[in-house]
Amino acid sequence: MRRIYSLLLAGLLAGSAAPARAQAPTPPAKADSLNIRRIYDEALLRGQSYDNLRYLCQRIGGRLAGSPQAALAVEWGKLTMEKANCFDKVYLQECQVPHWVRGAKERGQIIGNKGKSIAVAVCALGGSVATPGNKPLRAGVVEVKSLAEFKALPDAAVKGKFIFFNRPFDDRLVEPGQAYGGAGDQRRSGPAEAGRRGAVGALVRSLTAAHDNNPHTGATNYGDTPAKVPGAALSTMAADQLSQLLAADPKLEFELEMSCLLLPDEKSYNVVGEVRGAKYPEQVITVGGHLDSWDLAQGAHDDGTGVVQSIEALRLLKAAGLRPERTVRAVLFMNEENGTRGGTKYAELAQQNHETHLAAIESDGGGFTPRGFNVETTPAVFQKVAAWRPLLAPYLAGQLTAGHAGTDIEPLAATVKPVALFGYDCDSQRYFDLHHSALDTFEQVNKRELELGGASMASLIYLLSKYGL
Amino acid sequence: MRRIYSLLLAGLLAGSAAPARAQAPTPPAKADSLNIRRIYDEALLRGQSYDNLRYLCQRIGGRLAGSPQAALAVEWGKLTMEKANCFDKVYLQECQVPHWVRGAKERGQIIGNKGKSIAVAVCALGGSVATPGNKPLRAGVVEVKSLAEFKALPDAAVKGKFIFFNRPFDDRLVEPGQAYGGAGDQRRSGPAEAGRRGAVGALVRSLTAAHDNNPHTGATNYGDTPAKVPGAALSTMAADQLSQLLAADPKLEFELEMSCLLLPDEKSYNVVGEVRGAKYPEQVITVGGHLDSWDLAQGAHDDGTGVVQSIEALRLLKAAGLRPERTVRAVLFMNEENGTRGGTKYAELAQQNHETHLAAIESDGGGFTPRGFNVETTPAVFQKVAAWRPLLAPYLAGQLTAGHAGTDIEPLAATVKPVALFGYDCDSQRYFDLHHSALDTFEQVNKRELELGGASMASLIYLLSKYGL
Missing domain, CATH: 3.40.630.10 (Zn peptidases)
Incomplete structure (x- = not known):
């Protein structure tokens, strides 16, 4: 559902x-x-x-x-x-x-100091476009906790970057479905909003309260955006890892490669x-x-x-x-x-x-x-x-x-x-x-x-x- | 519990x-x-x-x-x-x-025609005595669905046998705890009742609605019975298998070996x-x-x-x-x-x-x-x-x-x-x-x-x- x-x-x-x-x-x-x-x-x-x-x-x-x-x-x-x-x-x-179709390529890695790379668990969001030419796409990362926070950023901060939507489930809610409702706009609209403002892609924290290494897919909607950029889900463990590494090194890059396709x-x-x-x-x-x-x-x-x-x-x-x-x-x-x-x-x-x-x-x-x-x-x-x-x-x-x-x-x-x-x-x-x-x-x-x-x-x-x- | x-x-x-x-x-x-x-x-x-x-x-x-x-x-x-x-x-x-303590030996097998043996999943019931001398104990099997059915059997039918208590959970009950209550006397009292009447041991269907190969242990109580005989749980799959084989060959035997011990x-x-x-x-x-x-x-x-x-x-x-x-x-x-x-x-x-x-x-x-x-x-x-x-x-x-x-x-x-x-x-x-x-x-x-x-x-x-x- x-x-x-x-x-x-x-x-x-x-x-x-x-x-x-x-x-x-x-x-x-x-x-x-x-x-x-x-x-x-x-x-x-x-x-x-x-x-x-x-x-x-x-x-x-x-x-x-x-x-x-x-x-x-x-x-x-x-x-x-x-x-x-x-x-x-x-x-x-x-x-x-x-x-x-998801396609054969689906891979993400954090690129840190001196090119050191850390593979992380990702999956394409349903409906996402591939990375350009089905080739690895490398860019810096800007972490936000909401679409509103993203919208408040100046254009210069987001252009050419991956936007990393990392708002977790609100665990206080007794019904996890309400937490899903509260976090879901990141997946549904994150890639569309990112593309609209010149970002190269969107990385979205998986919509789950579980802390494990399974990425969760689900539909993303580009709406009428002509600039469609790829959207991928990170497992919650990968999202936490990326967030921690970003705090230590705001200049790190992320490399995403996906060959998904809408037939x-x-x-x-x-x-x-x-x-x-x-x-x-x-x-x-x-x-x-x-x-x-x-x-x-x-x-x-x-x-x-x-x-x-x-x-x-x-x-x-x-x-x-x-x-x-x-x-x-x-x-x-x-x-x-x-x-x-x-x-x-x-x-x-x-x-x-x-x-x-x-x-x-x-x-x-x-x-x-x-x-x-x-x-x-x-x-x-x-x-x-x-x-x-x-x-x-x-x-x-x-x-x-x-x-x-x-x-x-x-x-x-x-x-x-x-x-x-x-x-x-x-x-x-x-x-x-x-x-x-x-x-x-x-x-x-x-x-x-x-x-x-x-x-x-x-x-x-x-x-x-x-x-x- | x-x-x-x-x-x-x-x-x-x-x-x-x-x-x-x-x-x-x-x-x-x-x-x-x-x-x-x-x-x-x-x-x-x-x-x-x-x-x-x-x-x-x-x-x-x-x-x-x-x-x-x-x-x-x-x-x-x-x-x-x-x-x-x-x-x-x-x-x-x-x-x-x-x-x-459970001890190192815990093994059961069905012995069919011409000595053909089939290993089945068993475990000792908690508190059970070992098989005599910690050695394999082999005997015929009498299947019953309740303690009442067992009590109604003539002495000659039970003496020297394994009594196989095989009443399943009543799946109609919405609360599995009630089904547990309804089947539990077989485990708690089966071995004591079997020993009292000269049977050599008790085999008890595991107390679960699940159909798998995991035996479920749990306490059995001998009460004041001087004739303590070993009691073992069979997985529900093993119990179904034994029941089916018994229907085809009422003369088959069961061999149980357990080295459990009350210290x-x-x-x-x-x-x-x-x-x-x-x-x-x-x-x-x-x-x-x-x-x-x-x-x-x-x-x-x-x-x-x-x-x-x-x-x-x-x-x-x-x-x-x-x-x-x-x-x-x-x-x-x-x-x-x-x-x-x-x-x-x-x-x-x-x-x-x-x-x-x-x-x-x-x-x-x-x-x-x-x-x-x-x-x-x-x-x-x-x-x-x-x-x-x-x-x-x-x-x-x-x-x-x-x-x-x-x-x-x-x-x-x-x-x-x-x-x-x-x-x-x-x-x-x-x-x-x-x-x-x-x-x-x-x-x-x-x-x-x-x-x-x-x-x-x-x-x-x-x-x-x-x-x-």
Whole structure:
């Protein structure tokens, strides 16, 4: 995921979170409790999401939009949905996606006194241009802690330099996602701003609270800047090292060499599995995660878990004998990481087809132990949903918080305007340790945590499908 | 930890959990909110618990009571408390502890048709006797799923055999601790029951939901059985393999060889750091974890995390400028795993010294992301504590649940009867994957999760110390 946390904004829309165990206006039916227990039994005893995730991560691996692996992932997604044997139809939605490749060269070093060089861990930011001619680019370094600090520097100080954006996560924040939101502008806009003012490149501290030697990639956006300069992430250890050496020797240089490249757009697809509603087939509930991932690892928590949970949610309903009353679609969105072309296409088609969308659920915050859901809706609908808490709380999923639901379902709000958007909310402490780095592998996912999450999504779908909003 | 979950029992004592965000009878003071923020700032920005844990795990390692490593851990605990520079005094409490050693031989194999042997992953249960003469012991195998099923077998069926207790965790249970409680009698009593009826040994399925090849040890108790037979844990993969092979060939044999040994009791110590209360020095609040651990790994989540959090909690209070009004003791208990001699000694001395104990807090459920606290107290006191929830909830620690607080503080209830016992409650899904196995290492602990836990304990101490109960 690459979302920007906008809790405060969402809070204004949806009202502040109501008490965690408020009394339900109408007590939930005993049958609902039993049906949700059936969903969890199936998930915890006969779950298929963990094995599906293993295949996606270990046999396909990293799958950036436009890559051959992304094409394989589309095939895999369609086959996996068909084998799940719970959908009335499985189909693809075509979309054009950017095709950025990392290239073979990716190397950084600090050049100190008398040419002494120290190799450091770097990776190209997604979408970055290469160093000129794919050749080593050497320049002095100016360290700043924010875009504002950079903007305040005189032109002479930045021209011809690498701008080193080194603001760390604010560790005081309990939710690392908020720290990500607070530091993320450096990665997203740092290279564009640097190029605009005549710097030769941008070096960005990896967006993580972890102190290790793994650089974390992620999209950077040049916007309308004609002067595109390369942007690279430094591991947090490399960033600290560079900062310390700079303090001792402000004249040191950095040498960066990258051969990344933006190729022409490629054809790709969202993968959609649909279960037709038994009573209200015209009302659609969407559940999804994104199929693409960054290329440095296996895209396990970001967002293999959301993908397999979305398929599993529908399988669980069928296995538990719960035919949805409204139409439910599991959607594996393409290109969340560097374009949201799949999410945009899905929303456009929904509008073109004059569809009515009740709700959309996205899982793109990792596959950790559930807490509940972030909700974007009106206060009145929030209260209605809050009545379901007693059904979800025994499964650790009873916490509803007004907050950002997800990047791929967001475009729906601009077209068919679902009544509510839900983001699967889970334990968040480890997510940014792994996010967009080589550490985001299958082994980091716990089977039960993954299964509890999929079952909580299925339970919410069950309730939405039965009661509406 | 080796606690038996007794949620229902505790529920009867303490009343059922009140709503998670019930209105506080008296709104918490603004000053409390600011002071707790100070505690968290110190923990998250300048925390020392993670580095302390690294040392304990990686430089000392597994430290079963009576071992040289346990003696080192006592020295380390005392030094670490002194260096924390937050205690008025640091001292040791002597206690005698059992001294069981695993020995060099630990080997198991399935012997099939024509003597074909398959080595499987086993480990001796803590406290087990060796195989006779430390020699290989070969016998047929009878598989059962429960002690009741074993008791129902005729004597002829069990005599001279290995009894294979193979009841898995009940994966339907949301809390793995409840599954542990439900399967744990096989390990605790299986060898004793097997020996009582003439079996030659007990093979016990490891107490974990994980499906891997790591055997999980843990204490077994012979009680008053004179016929002590060896007890070994099989990894869950080995248990499944044995079960499948047995189904195909009920006459197969198992060969076990173990040279474990119970040596004479050793002298050891609880390590105690005390901060004298500024207003009510005669009222004691205890916070602790256990210093001993099983020998197969580093005792990271069980219970290095509880140890370093207990020291850190007092350091955080001092660093935040919050002198406790009541006396607070951090206690590193010795021998929780196979005797609770340290916890028992602490409770005895409290009684002998006519101490008044307000509350005790134990962290022995791992160092994962906080949820809150399990509480053992009266309904009236529970309501009083519940008023503090709004102060803890922003830090993910606002969930109070009636339930078992901890093994080491339990003996206090029989002597000086604290008004309330608290058990640090955190995300529980991964704990039994690691518990008592070779996987319980430093790398499994997340720095922020550990720090959030220590800060939640410090915050509870701050409130207990200021307001009493």
